[in-house]
Amino acid sequence: MKKNLVVIGNGMVTGRFLDELSKFPGHNYQITVISAESSGTYNRIMLSSVLAGDAQFPEIIQKSPEWFTENQVTLRQGEAVVHVNRASKEVVTSKGNHFSYDHLVFATGSRAATIPAANQDLNNIYPFRSVGDTQKILDHADSCASAIVVGGGFLGLEAAWGLAQRGIKVTVIHRSEYILNRQLDKTASQLLQKKLELAGLHFALGTEVEAFQGDNIVQSVKLNNGSQLNCDIAIIATGITHNAELGWQIGLGGTRAIQVDPLMQTCDPNISAIGECAEIDGQTFGLVEPLWQHAKILANKLCAPDIREVNGFLDKPIATKLKISGVQLFSVGKVNANDPSNEITLLDEKAGIYRKLIIEDQKIVGAVLYGDVRSGNWYVDLMCSKTELSNANTMLLFGQEYLAA
Amino acid sequence: MNLIPVVENQEIFTTDTTCPYCGVGCGVTVSQSDTHVKVSGDQEHPANAGRLCVKGSALHETIDLEGRLLQPIVDGKSSTWNSALSKVADHFRKTIEQHGPDSVAFYLSGQLLTEDYYIANKLMKGFIGSANIDTNSRLCMASAVVAHKRAFGADAVPGCYEDLEMADVLFFVGSNAAYAHPIVFQRIAKAKKQRDIKIVVLDPRRTATCDIADLHLPLKAGTDAFFYNGLLVYLADNNKLDGKFLQDHCDGFDEALKVAREQTPTVGVAASLCDVSEMDLLAAYSYFAENDRVVSVFSQGINQSSSGVDKGNALINCHLATGKIGREGATPFSITGQPNAMGGREVGGLANQLAAHMSFEPEDIEVVQSFWNATRMATKEGLKAVDLFDAVLEGKVKAIWIMGTNPVVSMPNANKIKAALEACDMVAVSDCMADTDTTRLADVVFPATTWGEKEGTVTNSERTISLQKSFAKSPGEAKHDWQIIADFAKKLGFVEEFDYQDGSQIFAEHAALSGFKSEYSHKRAFNISQYANINKSDYQRLKPTQWPITTSKNKGTKRLFEDGKFYTENGRAKFIPITARLPKVLPHPNQFVMNTGRIRDQWHTMTRTGKASRLLSHTSEPYVQIHPDDADRLGIQELDLVECTNQDNRYLGKAKISSDQRLGELFIPMHWNSVFASNSRAGALVYDVVDPLCGQPEFKHSPVNISKYISQEQGLLLTTQALEKLPTDYWSKITLDLGNAYYFSDKESQVGWSEWATDTFSEIDDWVVLNGGDGGFRTLGFVENKLRVALLVGKPQQEIAQHHWLASQLGKHIDLEQRFTLLAGAPGDSSKDPGAIVCSCFQIGVNQIKEEINNGVSTVDALGEKLKCGTNCGSCIPELSDLLVNSQ
Numbered sequence A: 001m002k003k004n005l006v007v008i009g010n011g012m013v014t015g016r017f018l019d020e021l022s023k024f025p026g027h028n029y030q031i032t033v034i035s036a037e038s039s040g041t042y043n044r045i046m047l048s049s050v051l052a053g054d055a056q057f058p059e060i061i062q063k064s065p066e067w068f069t070e071n072q073v074t075l076r077q078g079e080a081v082v083h084v085n086r087a088s089k090e091v092v093t094s095k096g097n098h099f100s101y102d103h104l105v106f107a108t109g110s111r112a113a114t115i116p117a118a119n120q121d122l123n124n125i126y127p128f129r130s131v132g133d134t135q136k137i138l139d140h141a142d143s144c145a146s147a148i149v150v151g152g153g154f155l156g157l158e159a160a161w162g163l164a165q166r167g168i169k170v171t172v173i174h175r176s177e178y179i180l181n182r183q184l185d186k187t188a189s190q191l192l193q194k195k196l197e198l199a200g201l202h203f204a205l206g207t208e209v210e211a212f213q214g215d216n217i218v219q220s221v222k223l224n225n226g227s228q229l230n231c232d233i234a235i236i237a238t239g240i241t242h243n244a245e246l247g248w249q250i251g252l253g254g255t256r257a258i259q260v261d262p263l264m265q266t267c268d269p270n271i272s273a274i275g276e277c278a279e280i281d282g283q284t285f286g287l288v289e290p291l292w293q294h295a296k297i298l299a300n301k302l303c304a305p306d307i308r309e310v311n312g313f314l315d316k317p318i319a320t321k322l323k324i325s326g327v328q329l330f331s332v333g334k335v336n337a338n339d340p341s342n343e344i345t346l347l348d349e350k351a352g353i354y355r356k357l358i359i360e361d362q363k364i365v366g367a368v369l370y371g372d373v374r375s376g377n378w379y380v381d382l383m384c385s386k387t388e389l390s391n392a393n394t395m396l397l398f399g400q401e402y403l404a405a
Numbered sequence B: 001m002n003l004i005p006v007v008e009n010q011e012i013f014t015t016d017t018t019c020p021y022c023g024v025g026c027g028v029t030v031s032q033s034d035t036h037v038k039v040s041g042d043q044e045h046p047a048n049a050g051r052l053c054v055k056g057s058a059l060h061e062t063i064d065l066e067g068r069l070l071q072p073i074v075d076g077k078s079s080t081w082n083s084a085l086s087k088v089a090d091h092f093r094k095t096i097e098q099h100g101p102d103s104v105a106f107y108l109s110g111q112l113l114t115e116d117y118y119i120a121n122k123l124m125k126g127f128i129g130s131a132n133i134d135t136n137s138r139l140c141m142a143s144a145v146v147a148h149k150r151a152f153g154a155d156a157v158p159g160c161y162e163d164l165e166m167a168d169v170l171f172f173v174g175s176n177a178a179y180a181h182p183i184v185f186q187r188i189a190k191a192k193k194q195r196d197i198k199i200v201v202l203d204p205r206r207t208a209t210c211d212i213a214d215l216h217l218p219l220k221a222g223t224d225a226f227f228y229n230g231l232l233v234y235l236a237d238n239n240k241l242d243g244k245f246l247q248d249h250c251d252g253f254d255e256a257l258k259v260a261r262e263q264t265p266t267v268g269v270a271a272s273l274c275d276v277s278e279m280d281l282l283a284a285y286s287y288f289a290e291n292d293r294v295v296s297v298f299s300q301g302i303n304q305s306s307s308g309v310d311k312g313n314a315l316i317n318c319h320l321a322t323g324k325i326g327r328e329g330a331t332p333f334s335i336t337g338q339p340n341a342m343g344g345r346e347v348g349g350l351a352n353q354l355a356a357h358m359s360f361e362p363e364d365i366e367v368v369q370s371f372w373n374a375t376r377m378a379t380k381e382g383l384k385a386v387d388l389f390d391a392v393l394e395g396k397v398k399a400i401w402i403m404g405t406n407p408v409v410s411m412p413n414a415n416k417i418k419a420a421l422e423a424c425d426m427v428a429v430s431d432c433m434a435d436t437d438t439t440r441l442a443d444v445v446f447p448a449t450t451w452g453e454k455e456g457t458v459t460n461s462e463r464t465i466s467l468q469k470s471f472a473k474s475p476g477e478a479k480h481d482w483q484i485i486a487d488f489a490k491k492l493g494f495v496e497e498f499d500y501q502d503g504s505q506i507f508a509e510h511a512a513l514s515g516f517k518s519e520y521s522h523k524r525a526f527n528i529s530q531y532a533n534i535n536k537s538d539y540q541r542l543k544p545t546q547w548p549i550t551t552s553k554n555k556g557t558k559r560l561f562e563d564g565k566f567y568t569e570n571g572r573a574k575f576i577p578i579t580a581r582l583p584k585v586l587p588h589p590n591q592f593v594m595n596t597g598r599i600r601d602q603w604h605t606m607t608r609t610g611k612a613s614r615l616l617s618h619t620s621e622p623y624v625q626i627h628p629d630d631a632d633r634l635g636i637q638e639l640d641l642v643e644c645t646n647q648d649n650r651y652l653g654k655a656k657i658s659s660d661q662r663l664g665e666l667f668i669p670m671h672w673n674s675v676f677a678s679n680s681r682a683g684a685l686v687y688d689v690v691d692p693l694c695g696q697p698e699f700k701h702s703p704v705n706i707s708k709y710i711s712q713e714q715g716l717l718l719t720t721q722a723l724e725k726l727p728t729d730y731w732s733k734i735t736l737d738l739g740n741a742y743y744f745s746d747k748e749s750q751v752g753w754s755e756w757a758t759d760t761f762s763e764i765d766d767w768v769v770l771n772g773g774d775g776g777f778r779t780l781g782f783v784e785n786k787l788r789v790a791l792l793v794g795k796p797q798q799e800i801a802q803h804h805w806l807a808s809q810l811g812k813h814i815d816l817e818q819r820f821t822l823l824a825g826a827p828g829d830s831s832k833d834p835g836a837i838v839c840s841c842f843q844i845g846v847n848q849i850k851e852e853i854n855n856g857v858s859t860v861d862a863l864g865e866k867l868k869c870g871t872n873c874g875s876c877i878p879e880l881s882d883l884l885v886n887s888q
């Protein structure tokens, strides 16, 4: 008799989790995936490319419903889990279906955060998270002349870029003085801003949306600096809220997401959580790279308990990139050193190249690369391995090709 | 290359001329077309028979017009010949009127041609009425001149180059011929391959000349005369004297031996005075004693000394004692540094000579006066170089004209020379280059022609007179030195006496003077009266010939004294009793003895050789050579910057650690100057003590302190421009094929390099800037994407790249995307260049992907397996598919 393995959510981590499980062909699980969305498993990251017209929806589907049939995985789409009964080990869906589990996996991800602005329920104000959101934005885009994107982080910029590619005049509203302030320092940020401005984007920085205005449909936003901007459409991309409420309801711990141990197990040994809905040691996730570890650790643990990932989840520095064509950007670790003498910077304004390394105690602790991202991963490796550097630090900046000799 | 205009417009035009550098005086054949000038050794010339050394063969690289002075300059501004000459002439005239003829002076150069020298000498000694005319030959040859005169009665080199090849034993005494006289050295090296010639080098330093030596005696600096006194005693005690020769042709042997014996009674005493092993000394002595054919080549190592004349005579004494003179392969041989030091001596261009080997004796004065029709004849010796500049400093000499030399660099106590010229009311300078340490201090600068443009005779070390021919027109308003002086003489009112149409007339007059009334005295060795009536076309076809050249010896004279007759009153050679003396200023316990000299590829103060990048590739920065144990003790490592000081003067250079150097002694090259380095003029550390007999300074022995230079900052600047200086304590300039490289260091890091660069190169607004946080700073400046400036500054422990690769990028168009990598200072390992990044998660570049596709990978998944590309976020998968499709 096979054991029932039930997975809530069919996002990116689930896709990878299924791949990892399939590496154990003889495993003893009957798998059921319950998904609130209805598009199969798709590459959420690529929604930016879809918005920009660089990719089409079908191209980003990673696992279609047919895949599930072929691989004998039960897929319930368009059906959200609304309740879990730990005692009877079963879940209840929005359609009233019950599924019992031997092991339950939360992979509910996150959703776009809301902002403290008035009238967010007006029409034509969208988050940018799912195929559904993207479809709606695209449906309206044709009839729009101007757009507002709230949030000057990665997601906001990619959304703004995508809309601008469709000939819409886009203004990005960002709370900080400069865009991508978590990933870039001011110099890199300004180079990026200049480049995006040349491509037609507009920016309102150091300000926040106080209220959306319009009857029924959004027509303008009012900013806390007193100015007002007209728009036909608005996208909110200020951050994410982890989908942890369902877990919390049944007593799984956690402060921002569902708390798990390094082997992805919640306080209930029959329940695990992976992906953006999980929280390890107080840390939550917003990029895919660490999620691949989650998927692998849990699959190994369930199918081959003896060859568990050594020590479970390992926190590693992750580099971030921006998926805007023509923009090369790479950022990892610290963005600014406490002591400027720990920074090595290189600026070529005309070529639009900026590279910075932060070196503390003879070790790389951060890198910001703009315009030329060579050797970015090498820096990450040096950072992860905490390699002690010699005195030729300056040479590091030119990349790996320049250090061998 | 910026070519000087050619004389005639033929397809290929060849000219036989001579090399303007060292005293070997090689013949050079120049062939030129409209666009190219090539040089090669003159096959016919007796000095070199077709060969040229590296300096000679780079001659065509130094004749472009870069840095040339093309117009007269008065008070820093361009002027005309008329007003520049009038200004100097008025000043000279007034000064002479008010303060007498000895209040003015000329300071000349062994680089001038005989004709230039002759005119200057005639004007000063015959018409201005002073003998205040001296020359930089004072710095190299004066000791040998007096030694020759004392022993032979005339300043005459007895032998010829052929003797060097015919000898069985060759002594090099204070001569690094390998660097200073390369072609002579090569001739000897070649002869040694054919025949077992024994070579002995006497030099405190192991030099490149020792490479072919059988014995190197690293004798203590300044002890050469002890060596020769010891040798004289050894010869006497071992029955090695030539009794007949002594009897028939020499005077004063007994006294000389007696005095020598007092100092060096035994070989053991001589060895300990010279601080060499007794065995080695004995070996050297027996080489000299046991062989008939012995040549002693001597040069600056003994000349540049406070007892240089005595050293020369101590050496000559030994040749006389054994009759090793005036015969094939047997002679003392003084080898000159400069191409025409000999010519200068012949016309009398020295303060203690009159003309044509005549001195200030009443008879001689009368001969010359009547020959010249001189209106105001000098009647006594003038001031020799060191005293001359002292007199300038003291205000006794109020107007000075410096021709073709750079005394601010080359004189001893060179900072004093600088102060003297700064204080002088009228400093006129003739030079072919616009910017030298000396032109920087001039009130009036006259543009002179240089090698290739001027024409006239030179005399090399073996008395060969050759014609240095012109093959190019004078650029700009430049004039020949003799023309400038003649025009000046006319301004002073001597119109007829200085009315020459060309050099041949001057040469003929000089030749005539050499034979004029020569019958009255034996003393005049120099006689070329055969040429007294030479016409222009014969002059232009002058074949290299050794003087004396008279009707009886119209093919010239290979060897002197073959008949045992000398130029003394009684025709007999004179032994000079020598009490050897140590150098005047001796080092304190912690001081070192600084020795100075040439390096292989530079000439003098680099005004010409400094222009050829390949001549700076052998040795590119000023340096200090030091013994390993001394370096160790002082914590000095190879290429550390070190500072040498004495008397408030300093010299900075890179340490070169070598056991070629004696303990406690240093070697410093003489060439660097303020145009090429901030504080690297060896002359500044040389004490201005001179030989009392000849006035030659003691360049080879200056006590100095040395310490490691503790720098806070160091760096490299490359620029297509030439800068006058850098804002750092130490810098040195290296000429590149395009532009210049500067290495620099400072004790403090006080320069704001970023502002300095933008201020200095204000026309550049496209900069790439690297800030290392901890003081490291690098920047590149571009104009229209061509690299114009590269500046790399770092802490001393940070390595600054060698300049060669980066220098090769100057002036080149550089790809916008790649240009920041130039700041690395060296090319990257291109095999590791991944190309434009396609997969940004794993930073997989297009080069890597294409390589895999070429290796047969055909699907996106397979690429992912190989390279991981596309396996993280997957956003690059469309691009990967495109690459696969496009390359199939």
Ligand SMILES: Cc1cc2nc3c(=O)[nH]c(=O)nc-3n(C[C@H](O)[C@H](O)[C@H](O)COP(=O)(O)OP(=O)(O)OC[C@H]3O[C@@H](n4cnc5c(N)ncnc54)[C@H](O)[C@@H]3O)c2cc1C
Residues within 6 Å of the ligand: A008, A009, A010, A011, A012, A013, A014, A034, A035, A036, A037, A044, A045, A046, A047, A048, A079, A080, A081, A082, A107, A108, A109, A110, A128, A129, A130, A155, A243, A246, A274, A275, A276, A277, A285, A286, A287, A288, A289, A291, A323, B873
């Ligand atoms: C436009 C965009 C671009 C991005 N670009 C990048 C990038 O370049 N690099 C990067 O590393 N990351 C990027 N991200 C973030 C990345 O997509 C997320 O980190 C990743 O999708 C998280 O995966 P997940 O499986 O944990 O959650 P999700 O992918 O959010 O999947 C969770 C799924 O669970 C469903 N769900 C939630 N609750 C329930 C329930 N109760 N019952 C059933 N189903 C439920 C949700 O509807 C959703 O389908 C991007 C995100 C977006 C939106």
Ligand code: SF4
Residues within 6 Å of the ligand: B019, B020, B021, B022, B023, B024, B025, B026, B048, B051, B052, B053, B054, B055, B056, B057, B181, B182, B183, B184
């Ligand atoms: S040896 Fe002297 S003269 Fe001959 S080429 Fe070299 S520098 Fe010129």
